[in-house]
Amino acid sequence: MNRIAVLLAAVSAAALISTTADAKTVRWSAPTDIATLDPFAQTESFTTAMLHHVFDPLVRRGRTMQLEPALATSWKAVKPDTWRFELRKGVKFHNGNAFTADDVVASVTRLLDPGARARGNLSQVIRAEKVDDFTVDLVTKGPYPLLLNDLAGIYIMDKEWMEQTGSLKPGNIATGVSTAASTTAIGTGPFKLESFKPDAGTNMVVNPDWWDKPQHNITRIEFKPIKSDATRVAALLSGELDLIAPAPLQDLARIGANSSFKVIEEPSLRLIFLGLSQRDELKSMPGQKNPLKDLKVRQALWQGIDLDAIQKRVMRGKSQNTGTLVAPPVPGYDKANDTLPGYNADKAKALLTEAGYPNGFKLGLNCPNDRYINDEAICVAVAAMWSRIGVQTDVKTESRATYFPKQDRGEFDSFMLGWATLPPMDGFSVLSALLTAPKDGFGGSNPMGYTNPEIERLTREAAVELDEPKRRAMMVQALKVAKDTIAYIPLHLQPVAWASRQGLDVPQFPDEYVRLWFAQVK
Amino acid sequence: MLRLLLARLGQAALVMLAVSAVSFGMFRFVGDPVAALSRENATIAEKAELREQLGLDRPVVVQFAGFLSRIVRGDFGISFRNQRPVATLIAERLPATLELVLVATLLSLALGIPLGVLCALKPDRVAARLVQAVSLIGISTPTFVTGIVLILTFAVTLGLLPSFGRGETVQIGPWSTGLLTLSGLKALILPSITLALYQLTLIMRLVRSELIDVLSSDYIRFARARGLSARHIHFTLALRNALMPVITVTGLQIGSLIAFAIVTETVFQWPGMGLLFIQAVSFSDVPVMAAYLLFVGLLFVVINTAVDLLYALVDPRLRVRA
Numbered sequence: 001m002n003r004i005a006v007l008l009a010a011v012s013a014a015a016l017i018s019t020t021a022d023a024k025t026v027r028w029s030a031p032t033d034i035a036t037l038d039p040f041a042q043t044e045s046f047t048t049a050m051l052h053h054v055f056d057p058l059v060r061r062g063r064t065m066q067l068e069p070a071l072a073t074s075w076k077a078v079k080p081d082t083w084r085f086e087l088r089k090g091v092k093f094h095n096g097n098a099f100t101a102d103d104v105v106a107s108v109t110r111l112l113d114p115g116a117r118a119r120g121n122l123s124q125v126i127r128a129e130k131v132d133d134f135t136v137d138l139v140t141k142g143p144y145p146l147l148l149n150d151l152a153g154i155y156i157m158d159k160e161w162m163e164q165t166g167s168l169k170p171g172n173i174a175t176g177v178s179t180a181a182s183t184t185a186i187g188t189g190p191f192k193l194e195s196f197k198p199d200a201g202t203n204m205v206v207n208p209d210w211w212d213k214p215q216h217n218i219t220r221i222e223f224k225p226i227k228s229d230a231t232r233v234a235a236l237l238s239g240e241l242d243l244i245a246p247a248p249l250q251d252l253a254r255i256g257a258n259s260s261f262k263v264i265e266e267p268s269l270r271l272i273f274l275g276l277s278q279r280d281e282l283k284s285m286p287g288q289k290n291p292l293k294d295l296k297v298r299q300a301l302w303q304g305i306d307l308d309a310i311q312k313r314v315m316r317g318k319s320q321n322t323g324t325l326v327a328p329p330v331p332g333y334d335k336a337n338d339t340l341p342g343y344n345a346d347k348a349k350a351l352l353t354e355a356g357y358p359n360g361f362k363l364g365l366n367c368p369n370d371r372y373i374n375d376e377a378i379c380v381a382v383a384a385m386w387s388r389i390g391v392q393t394d395v396k397t398e399s400r401a402t403y404f405p406k407q408d409r410g411e412f413d414s415f416m417l418g419w420a421t422l423p424p425m426d427g428f429s430v431l432s433a434l435l436t437a438p439k440d441g442f443g444g445s446n447p448m449g450y451t452n453p454e455i456e457r458l459t460r461e462a463a464v465e466l467d468e469p470k471r472r473a474m475m476v477q478a479l480k481v482a483k484d485t486i487a488y489i490p491l492h493l494q495p496v497a498w499a500s501r502q503g504l505d506v507p508q509f510p511d512e513y514v515r516l517w518f519a520q521v522k
Numbered sequence: 523m524l525r526l527l528l529a530r531l532g533q534a535a536l537v538m539l540a541v542s543a544v545s546f547g548m549f550r551f552v553g554d555p556v557a558a559l560s561r562e563n564a565t566i567a568e569k570a571e572l573r574e575q576l577g578l579d580r581p582v583v584v585q586f587a588g589f590l591s592r593i594v595r596g597d598f599g600i601s602f603r604n605q606r607p608v609a610t611l612i613a614e615r616l617p618a619t620l621e622l623v624l625v626a627t628l629l630s631l632a633l634g635i636p637l638g639v640l641c642a643l644k645p646d647r648v649a650a651r652l653v654q655a656v657s658l659i660g661i662s663t664p665t666f667v668t669g670i671v672l673i674l675t676f677a678v679t680l681g682l683l684p685s686f687g688r689g690e691t692v693q694i695g696p697w698s699t700g701l702l703t704l705s706g707l708k709a710l711i712l713p714s715i716t717l718a719l720y721q722l723t724l725i726m727r728l729v730r731s732e733l734i735d736v737l738s739s740d741y742i743r744f745a746r747a748r749g750l751s752a753r754h755i756h757f758t759l760a761l762r763n764a765l766m767p768v769i770t771v772t773g774l775q776i777g778s779l780i781a782f783a784i785v786t787e788t789v790f791q792w793p794g795m796g797l798l799f800i801q802a803v804s805f806s807d808v809p810v811m812a813a814y815l816l817f818v819g820l821l822f823v824v825i826n827t828a829v830d831l832l833y834a835l836v837d838p839r840l841r842v843r844a
């Protein structure tokens with residue numbers, strides 16, 4: 001008996017010690033794993049967010065998403081196409097090497113290599129030039145207002161390490177080259193990479209020599225990807241995890257009801273909308289004029305959607321309805337643009353009659369079923385609502401793997417798309433990719449034939465406008481035209497929902513990045 | 523014997539060619555990696571360039587020929603998504619899957635055979651009837667349901683076992699094993715039960731029916747007439763013969779366990795090949811998917827060929843016929 005008591009005491013003491021030692025560890029989980037540790041070999045925002053713990057960019061997003069100095073302390077445009085950056089002194093990489101202008105030049109050169117997957121993230125930069133050890137010039141193709149936005153996602157790697165490991169050039173699938181940078185990461189960031197096991201876990205420890213004053217008190221991060229939603233929630237509830245991001249919407253109520261856990265949620269930047277074909281004819285009505293080219297029909301389709309019902313039933317009250325194409329935190333957003341026509345089925349029917357379709361018409365609606373939150377359910381609801389105003393909607397949903405290639409080829413009559421304006425986090429991304437005709441590097445995701453001369457002009461002007469207020473005014477104006485002509489039907493801002501144990505404070509950001517260097521463990 | 527061997531190997535090669543053609547052909551329709559890999563703001567030129575880099579702009583026949591010639595040279599290519607050699611990715615994942623399958627197989631044999639014997643020898647006992655009834659559940663419940671129920675019971679409610687992952691692993695050369703640490707062993711319990719359940723019921727029912735069959739045959743009756751002990755008759759004479767088909771089925775089932783561990787691996791985030799494949803599917807990572815399918819195809823071919831050849835060795839009658 002006595003011996004058992006001693007044993008129990010020893011065990012509980014050990015448990016106590018281990019909990020205090022582990023107290024500053026954050027164990028968190030997401031549905032996907034990071035694709036690679038090579039920041040320039042991928043374009044996924046999740047991987048980019050994760051790698052931000054290890055790497056620093058020249059400028060970064062701060063606590064309120066503002067752009068602030070990181071490895072660069074100041075910058076100015078010395079010529080319309082040349083920006084000069086003063087670099088931070090005394091910064092060390094995790095391997096002890098000093099950070100200098102050479103590292104910036106080598107990193108930018110590596111990113112601009114034709115084999116770099118992420119090259120498009122810095123597409124307007126031609127080259128980086130070293131001025132002295134702590135000054136660098138970046139030369140752009142022309143005046144380019146979004147350089148800082150782009151740089152916030154460009155991480156600086158160590159030149160000497162890249163030389164030693166033969167990874168000065170990025171991995172390339174075409175030539176079959178894969179580099180050491182895919183499996184190791186040496187940065188200047190707040191955490192050091194300890195181990196990386198794909199699909200099993202990535203561990204990081206705090207970098208005590210970080211150049212910035214830490215606002216976190218974490219000593220260790222254990223990231224464990226869990227693909228299955230049910231398992232991820234179970235692992236949080238069983239105490240094996242401290243944070244799950246994202247948390248599945250259907251489980252939020254259950255997690256929130258447990259006093260040991262909390263749910264944090266806010267609208268994200270990702271805006272879900274419906275695209276409407278502007279081609280001469282629809283797939284569903286071959287040989288006839290495309291009714292969607294008539295503004296009245298588009299108005300009818302918008303007014304025929306009961307957004308509140310979708311918000312309440314399908315999204316369980318977690319989404320935020322919107323009437324414009326960018327989220328409030330994004331430059332280009334204007335409150336005056338963000339108005340809703342309001343659900344009115346009778347009005348919608350009247351509009352259809354006015355447009356010459358008193359008996360409606362046939363329309364295909366295509367949606368992914370594994371890309372956005374409740375994407376399939378939203379489309380099924382929209383199809384039912386449209387059918388109610390007389391538009392016989394044939395809804396088809398499929399996996400994103402087959403959906404997006406078709407969307408890219410413009411094969412749909414109407415379709416669902418989500419846009420978060422990331423990584424630049426600027427309304428220009430909507431204008432240049434979704435609202436302009438596919439030429440001159442514009443219209444990359446607009447195969448549906450929507451064009452408007454005023455938007456074309458404003459987009460081209462905004463692309464080179466360095467005066468920020470003027471540039472924003474142009475974007476606001478262009479987005480107003482897009483709204484007035486109903487280029488797309490905006491639905492809502494998708495929610496970001498995370499769940500964590502009580503005692504862990506992780507601020508949420510609308511770009512859905514988990515930034516643990518702002519986290520506090522109690 | 524040599525002719526048989528050559529004939530079997532020839533058949534195997536044909537099957538593999540068919541598998542590779544089917545898997546390659548399938549990927550033409552499962553999606554376009556370019557859409558999955560390019561960034562949201564990608565311009566049309568950017569996408570075209572990526573398509574060219576991936577070699578997707580060339581005619582299908584040329585792509586397939588290139589694919590085959592690389593496979594023959596043992597080059598499985600580089601993963602589109604994480605840009606690492608596919609062979610390395612598979613080699614990294616193989617130990618996790620094999621350990622899971624091994625434990626699941628042992629578990630199903632260790633439980634399935636005694637339970638089957640019990641049901642055959644004492645069919646009227648309550649225990650035997652209970653086992654029979656429960657085995658119906660085991661054979662009809664989908665794996666993901668079993669997995670989640672086990673997680674909710676043993677991880678969430680009781681807090682005894684981990685709900686996901688492999689626990690701590692020890693690296694022995696290229697092999698990472700979870701069999702040598704306590705957390706690794708604990709992590710194995712739930713997934714291996716989930717994976718073994720179907721196999722277990724299958725073996726149990728097979729042992730039962732075979733044993734009942736054998737027990738009613740002449741030599742058993744004569745053995746009884748000779749007055750041999752029931753124990754000797756049941757376990758030495760009858761069970762041995764009843765186990766022959768069990769060995770065959772177990773061998774063949776190992777192949778399907780490896781191939782169909784996908785669901786179990788997804789539910790338990792078991793970092794094996796099934797999980798690798800699932801991730802590859804959602805990103806249209808063609809090289810990984812192709813290599814995985816080829817691997818599974820090869821596995822079945824090898825197991826089947828080996829079983830055929832073993833049969834021929836064991837049973838001279840088959841040798842003559844072949």
